[in-house]
Amino acid sequence: MSIETAQGVLGDATIGELEAALRGTAIRPGDPSYDEARAIWNAAHDRKPALVVRCAGTADVIRAVEFARSQNLLIAVRGGAHSIAGFSTCDDGVVIDLSAMKGAWVDPVRRRVRAQPGLTWADLDRETQAFGLALTGGLVSSTGVAGFTLGGGVGWLLRRHGLACDNLVAADVVTADGRLVHASADENADLFWALRGGGGNFGVVTSFEFELHPVGPEVLGGLIIYGADEARQVISGWRDLTAKMPDELTTLVNLTTAPPLPFLPEAVHGTRIVVVAGLYAGPVEAGEAAVRPLRALGTPIADVMGPIPYLGMQSLLDPLWTRGAHNYFTSAFIEPSDAAIDSVTRLHLTTPTPASEIHLHQLGGAFGRVPEGATAFSHRDASVLCNVIARSPEPEGFDGHAAWARATRGEIARHGDGSMYVNFTGDATEDKVRASYPDAVHDRLVRVKDEYDPANVFRLNQNIRPSSMK
Numbered sequence: 001m002s003i004e005t006a007q008g009v010l011g012d013a014t015i016g017e018l019e020a021a022l023r024g025t026a027i028r029p030g031d032p033s034y035d036e037a038r039a040i041w042n043a044a045h046d047r048k049p050a051l052v053v054r055c056a057g058t059a060d061v062i063r064a065v066e067f068a069r070s071q072n073l074l075i076a077v078r079g080g081a082h083s084i085a086g087f088s089t090c091d092d093g094v095v096i097d098l099s100a101m102k103g104a105w106v107d108p109v110r111r112r113v114r115a116q117p118g119l120t121w122a123d124l125d126r127e128t129q130a131f132g133l134a135l136t137g138g139l140v141s142s143t144g145v146a147g148f149t150l151g152g153g154v155g156w157l158l159r160r161h162g163l164a165c166d167n168l169v170a171a172d173v174v175t176a177d178g179r180l181v182h183a184s185a186d187e188n189a190d191l192f193w194a195l196r197g198g199g200g201n202f203g204v205v206t207s208f209e210f211e212l213h214p215v216g217p218e219v220l221g222g223l224i225i226y227g228a229d230e231a232r233q234v235i236s237g238w239r240d241l242t243a244k245m246p247d248e249l250t251t252l253v254n255l256t257t258a259p260p261l262p263f264l265p266e267a268v269h270g271t272r273i274v275v276v277a278g279l280y281a282g283p284v285e286a287g288e289a290a291v292r293p294l295r296a297l298g299t300p301i302a303d304v305m306g307p308i309p310y311l312g313m314q315s316l317l318d319p320l321w322t323r324g325a326h327n328y329f330t331s332a333f334i335e336p337s338d339a340a341i342d343s344v345t346r347l348h349l350t351t352p353t354p355a356s357e358i359h360l361h362q363l364g365g366a367f368g369r370v371p372e373g374a375t376a377f378s379h380r381d382a383s384v385l386c387n388v389i390a391r392s393p394e395p396e397g398f399d400g401h402a403a404w405a406r407a408t409r410g411e412i413a414r415h416g417d418g419s420m421y422v423n424f425t426g427d428a429t430e431d432k433v434r435a436s437y438p439d440a441v442h443d444r445l446v447r448v449k450d451e452y453d454p455a456n457v458f459r460l461n462q463n464i465r466p467s468s469m470k
Helices: 012-021 034-038 058-070 121-129 145-150 189-195 228-242 284-296 310-314 338-348 398-415 430-434 439-452
Strands: 003-005 008-010 025-027 051-054 075-078 094-097 104-107 112-115 168-174 180-184 204-211 218-227 249-257 272-280 302-309 326-334 357-362 384-392
Touching: 012 025, 012 051, 012 058, 034 051, 034 094, 051 058, 058 075, 058 094, 058 168, 058 204, 104 121, 112 121, 121 145, 121 310, 145 204, 168 189, 180 189, 189 439, 218 228, 218 284, 218 310, 228 249, 228 272, 228 284, 228 338, 228 357, 249 284, 249 338, 272 284, 284 302, 302 310, 326 398, 338 357, 338 398, 384 398
Parallel strands: 051 094, 075 094
Antiparallel strands: 003 008, 025 051, 104 112, 112 204, 168 180, 168 204, 218 272, 218 302, 249 272, 249 357, 326 384, 357 384
16 A cells, blocks of 8 residues: 655555565554554654554664655654654654664673663663662653653662763664664764763664663652642752752652542642652662651651662652653753742642642752763753643643643743753754753754764754754
């Protein structure tokens, strides 16, 4: 069956030639699995690609890139399919689906893991925890390893072990011209620098090599929940505590609405709450002492902070973040001044849906000790990352919810320098991409783009446009 696209008609023979060259599969419109294959985690993006190429290995990735270029088709690259901005799908183009590439090889002696790009953090954590090892992973375990890492990677081990991208030691990349190149500190070093925070701009990563660290299997972690009437007191106290917290402890404050969880009193369900969450990446006994001040920030409604398997902590929030809802995420690096806390607490009361939230992520520690410019990920001197999330199970009214998130971010960003976290830019407009990088870093990213993707083949991302397209 031929496929009609905006670029022309893909004949059956042309598609058949691609299929014959694949070890994986090419899924077309009309195939029984097409609707499942085209769907992504964020239902706000309902796209209809011309083909979904489900790759079985690196050779399939090369063939998919070559095919898309030969037919002048847009390329979307998909790992875990969590792209909030919808970059892992497209209309009329080719989705290079890496979800079947789930190999993971752990070297417990060298404390390294080689990971394929279809892995989620749940997948990778299970492999590394078999040896009592881990690296900074996503707060929701269904998040894909690939996109999370390439944009930075903020998680529970950030203050002890840095971002996910800080733990990347090498990568294999299929470039826009179909070459497979290896990137590390010693080989294609500029590309390696760009992969650590520059997103998916430079090719398709088919293998990541990460440094691992002793973590778990049991850690001290969980949630302490306060009422919204204590929000300002709790956040101000948390801010003051962060100045002297040990690096082993990474915390965040979540201003949200209480879901019907069994450990919350029924009278609290549906009311606004403030959640202080954290993980201590060290001995549990030391963690108990480190989190004790968090229990005195106010009068807790519930306290479920205690010993927990690291795998349990990594999946603790999963039930609240299932696929199929409509999501819009945006962000700002801020300083938590009294004025900023006033803004955050007031804006919490305006959230448009029960699942819409404002997060304050503690930074510093190992994150802040990486020299500025050592990776494409920047803003190492920031103390707090604020994420603003609009989320709804239904499409009705979602444009208004997203507008709330943009306006809320705009107000909160006044308490910083306007910079953003590249994985949570909301929209992929050029001004928001520029707000993710200092000028010198952006200029260097453009030079790497010029070398590896001068035609901007990989442009479904927080796009770094090559200099020829300025």
